[in-house]
Each structure stands twice: as structure tokens, then as C-alpha cells.
Amino acid sequence: MTGEGGRQMDEEKRERQRYRRLKVITTVGPTLFVAVAETIRYFYLRLVLPPASVSLVAVLVTLVGAAAFSSYVFSEVERIEQERAAYKDAMMALRERERLAREMHDGLAQNLAAINLKVHHLRKLVDAGKLDQAREELPGVQSAVYQSYMEVRQSLYDLNASKRLTEGFWATLKKQAADFSKQTGVLVRVEPLADNQEPWNELTSVQILRIIQEALTNVRKHAQASQVLIEATWQDQEVAIRVADDGRGCSLKEGPDRAYHFGLGIMQERAQSVGGRVEFDSKPGRGTVVTIRLPLGKGGDRGGKSKIVASG
Numbered sequence: 001m002t003g004e005g006g007r008q009m010d011e012e013k014r015e016r017q018r019y020r021r022l023k024v025i026t027t028v029g030p031t032l033f034v035a036v037a038e039t040i041r042y043f044y045l046r047l048v049l050p051p052a053s054v055s056l057v058a059v060l061v062t063l064v065g066a067a068a069f070s071s072y073v074f075s076e077v078e079r080i081e082q083e084r085a086a087y088k089d090a091m092m093a094l095r096e097r098e099r100l101a102r103e104m105h106d107g108l109a110q111n112l113a114a115i116n117l118k119v120h121h122l123r124k125l126v127d128a129g130k131l132d133q134a135r136e137e138l139p140g141v142q143s144a145v146y147q148s149y150m151e152v153r154q155s156l157y158d159l160n161a162s163k164r165l166t167e168g169f170w171a172t173l174k175k176q177a178a179d180f181s182k183q184t185g186v187l188v189r190v191e192p193l194a195d196n197q198e199p200w201n202e203l204t205s206v207q208i209l210r211i212i213q214e215a216l217t218n219v220r221k222h223a224q225a226s227q228v229l230i231e232a233t234w235q236d237q238e239v240a241i242r243v244a245d246d247g248r249g250c251s252l253k254e255g256p257d258r259a260y261h262f263g264l265g266i267m268q269e270r271a272q273s274v275g276g277r278v279e280f281d282s283k284p285g286r287g288t289v290v291t292i293r294l295p296l297g298k299g300g301d302r303g304g305k306s307k308i309v310a311s312g
Contacts, residue, residue: 015080015084037062041054122137165202169205170190173212176213188228189228189229190230191230191232193234199296200296204294207271207274210270211290211292212230212241214266214267225245228246229245237295239296249282249283267280267290278292
């Protein structure tokens, strides 16, 4: 993160320099233009042209100069904004790779380490001739291998999330839910916003998909649920997306570490990457609800370019 922080500081310094240069140009440029134009008018044009013609030429030169200068300023501002957007996209991609690497370390790497220990233990049992005890241990090894397989599938699914969004957010989410139901036997129902509204940009769509997928992963790993409802609704000036299961739930009184063990940390980090937060509510025997709240400003900005903030 130190390297990332250094790159961000360097980019902010370059951006300040570009804006200072543009400020100097917009301040000094018009003054120089007027000074040069008045010099030419006074020492040359008024000597070779009649007064009416001098006034006409002065107006035309002023209009052309103003149009050219405005075009230059706007092109510079546009270039700066494009560079800023490209830098932001690059930093987002870097953070996303770091997140995926961390998730694989916390999930797949730990599962493989557990499998290694289990296999080592099985080998000892077989060498000792304790075959019955070894057979009892096999289901645990098989479960750990399957868990690792699912972690790999999930990582590949996450890496390709943005490519699937060409079909639209809700169509992609419904396919994701159908795939989950097919793999686990858990019924997943999706209720989108009216008219399948998507009042956010593509980057936010990717992060929402991954938050929901993490919630579904928790259902598969821990909830012992039979069905899940993914529901999106407008609530005043915000959109709320709820992922609610009918599983066994857990007690949040057991401390924040347990909640983060259930993926809240990853979900929270993904929401914060687009400026937001996630709610987590669970009680023993009453299932779990993960809620993403997306304030969209007064009246709801549905243009697809708004910055999405998920608050809890």
C-alpha cells in the first residue's frame, strides 16, 4: 500500500501542476491577446483602414480569438479529466488484483494447507494399519478438496464478472443466481428494480455482483439454507439491495471477528471501493440478511454515471 500511496501522491502533484499551468494560461492569455490586438489596431490598422473597417476587423479578431482560446482551454480540461479517469481506472484495477490475491490467500491457500495436513494424517493412519479410522477421515478430505474447487471456480467467476455485464446487470445477476442454485440446490429468487433499472455505472455493477456472490458463498459455506431472496427496492433517495437467506444464522454478539469470518470484511472493502458500506444482520435460527444501500442523491440520479455510495 506504501507504493500505491506514493503513486497516488505523485499523480496528485502532477495534476496540481497541470491545473496551475492552465490557470496561468487562462489568466495571462487573454491579456496578452488583447494587448497584441490593440497594438496592431493602433499602430497599423487605423493608418491603412477607415474607422468602420477597423472596428469590424477588431470585432472579428476578438470573436475568432475568443473561440480559439475557449476551444484550447476546454480541450486541455478534457485531456486532464481523461488522464485522471485513466489513472483512477488503473488504481481500481490494481486494488482489485490485490483484493483477489488476498481473497485467494484467505480462502484457497488455507484450504490447500488444511488438505495437506489431512492427507499427511491419513498417510500416518494407513502406514499404521488403521484403515477404518482412515476411512472415517476421507469425507473430511473430500469436503476440503471440494471447497478448494469451489474457491477456484469463484475466483475465475470474479475475474470474468465485468465481461458478463454486456447482457445487463440484472440479467447477469439472474444467471449468477441460477448457476448457484444448480450447484448447491438452494433456491435463489431475484426481484430487480422496476423496469430493470440500473442507476449506477459499470464499476459499481461489478462490485455489487461480487458482494452478492460473497454473500451467496457464505450461504453455501455456513448457512444451511434452503432459499435465498435477492431483492432491490427504492427507499426514499436510495436503493437497497437485500440478500436474505432462511438459514441457521449466527450471533453477532460473538464479536466482530466472526462477522468478518463470514465475509463481511471483503464485502465492506468492495463497497468502500465505490464509496460505500454494507449492512450485516443475523440471528441464530432466523437467517442472515446482507444489505447494500446505494444513496443516489436528491430525486435519484439514474443516468448511470453517478458515484454510488452504500451506507449502513
